[in-house]
Amino acid sequence: MRKKVTKAIFPVAGLGTRFLPATKSVPKEIMTLVDRPLVQYAIDEAREAGIKEFIFVTSRGKTALEDYFDHAPMLEQQLKKQGKEALLAELKASNMDSGEIAYVRQHKALGLGHAVWCARRLIANEPFAVILPDDVIAAETPCLGQMIEAYEETGGNMVAAMEVPPEKASSYGVLDVAEDMGSVVRARGMVEKPELGTAPSNLAVIGRYILAPSVLRNLNRMRSGAGGEIQLTDAIAEDIANDVPVYGYRFRGQRFDCGSKAGFLQATVAFALARDDLREELASYLAEVVQLGKAAQ
Ligand code: UTP
Numbered sequence: 458m459r460k461k462v463t464k465a466i467f468p469v470a471g472l473g474t475r476f477l478p479a480t481k482s483v484p485k486e487i488m489t490l491v492d493r494p495l496v497q498y499a500i501d502e503a504r505e506a507g508i509k510e511f512i513f514v515t516s517r518g519k520t521a522l523e524d525y526f527d528h529a530p531m532l533e534q535q536l537k538k539q540g541k542e543a544l545l546a547e548l549k550a551s552n553m554d555s556g557e558i559a560y561v562r563q564h565k566a567l568g569l570g571h572a573v574w575c576a577r578r579l580i581a582n583e584p585f586a587v588i589l590p591d592d593v594i595a596a597e598t599p600c601l602g603q604m605i606e607a608y609e610e611t612g613g614n615m616v617a618a619m620e621v622p623p624e625k626a627s628s629y630g631v632l633d634v635a636e637d638m639g640s641v642v643r644a645r646g647m648v649e650k651p652e653l654g655t656a657p658s659n660l661a662v663i664g665r666y667i668l669a670p671s672v673l674r675n676l677n678r679m680r681s682g683a684g685g686e687i688q689l690t691d692a693i694a695e696d697i698a699n700d701v702p703v704y705g706y707r708f709r710g711q712r713f714d715c716g717s718k719a720g721f722l723q724a725t726v727a728f729a730l731a732r733d734d735l736r737e738e739l740a741s742y743l744a745e746v747v748q749l750g751k752a753a754q
Pocket residue numbers: 468469470471472473474475476485514563565566567568569571572589590591716
């Protein structure tokens with residue numbers, strides 16, 4: 458019987474420079490898509506996939522994120538008094554139970570691999586998930602849930618993968634595919650941010666992972682990779698040589714890169730259009746804007 462995946466690491470210690478000056482005081486993960494911070498989408502996805510322990514790797518300046526997960530008894534009381542039951546239910550749904558959330562600190566932004574390594578003592582010897590909250594995925598079955606189902610068959614390491622155009626591959630970790638089985642591919646290697654024209658495939662890794670504890674041991678070596686950072690991709694790829702297979706999983710759903718401004722704006726529009734209370738007003742506004750744009754051309 459495979460060990461169940463019940464722990465997830467959320468690395469949120471990056472500097473978020475692409476959103477400066479906002480990220481001078483607001484952690485990127487607290488920025489809101491419609492009315493919920495990015496991190497809430499990540500928590501909901503993890504919980505739906507059966508995750509019970511939520512481990513955040515944070516850094517200086519992220520206290521707003523820790524505060525977000527505190528209960529708000531005064532606010533709850535106020536909403537109750539005002540009879541705002543729906544809002545109260547929404548608020549309560551974002552509460553975390555005592556003890557299900559833990560924070561560890563990454564003292565220096567040395568890379569995603571290093572951030573994950575910082576949580577090693579809370580993982581011990583079991584498989585675990587990693588979720589990057591700035592990759593938001595709209596899907597009928599949440600992406601991590603799809604992956605856990607596939608992982609129960611395969612074991613090993615599993616990364617979420619999606620096809621990208623060749624000119625975009627150098628922004629991602631890219632899989633070198635040994636065997637393509639449809640939604641699952643087996644990798645013979647992985648390259649982080651390959652130089653233009655050298656990517657081994659068009660399958661890019663995005664921010665969902667299910668990893669074996671051996672990856673944490675690989676990270677112990679602290680090898681720096683692309684951009685001088687300690688890369689998670691490299692530590693996962695090392696496992697292939699140790700006979701722990703690595704699989705890419707082509708998830709069903711739409712991924713938004715909310716770490717970039719254009720991606721964040723696209724996600725805002727898509728998530729707002731998916732809401733009954735906003736769709737009509739926003740859609741007619743967008744139609745108007747498009748008309749104006751056409752007229753101006
Ligand atoms: P990004 O590459 O998006 O970096 O990190 P960033 O610092 O968040 O943003 P920019 O590029 O400066 O705008 C991907 C994920 O890895 C985490 C980030 O918090 C984000 O969730 N990360 C990255 C860490 O936790 N620590 C690091 O040292 C680097």
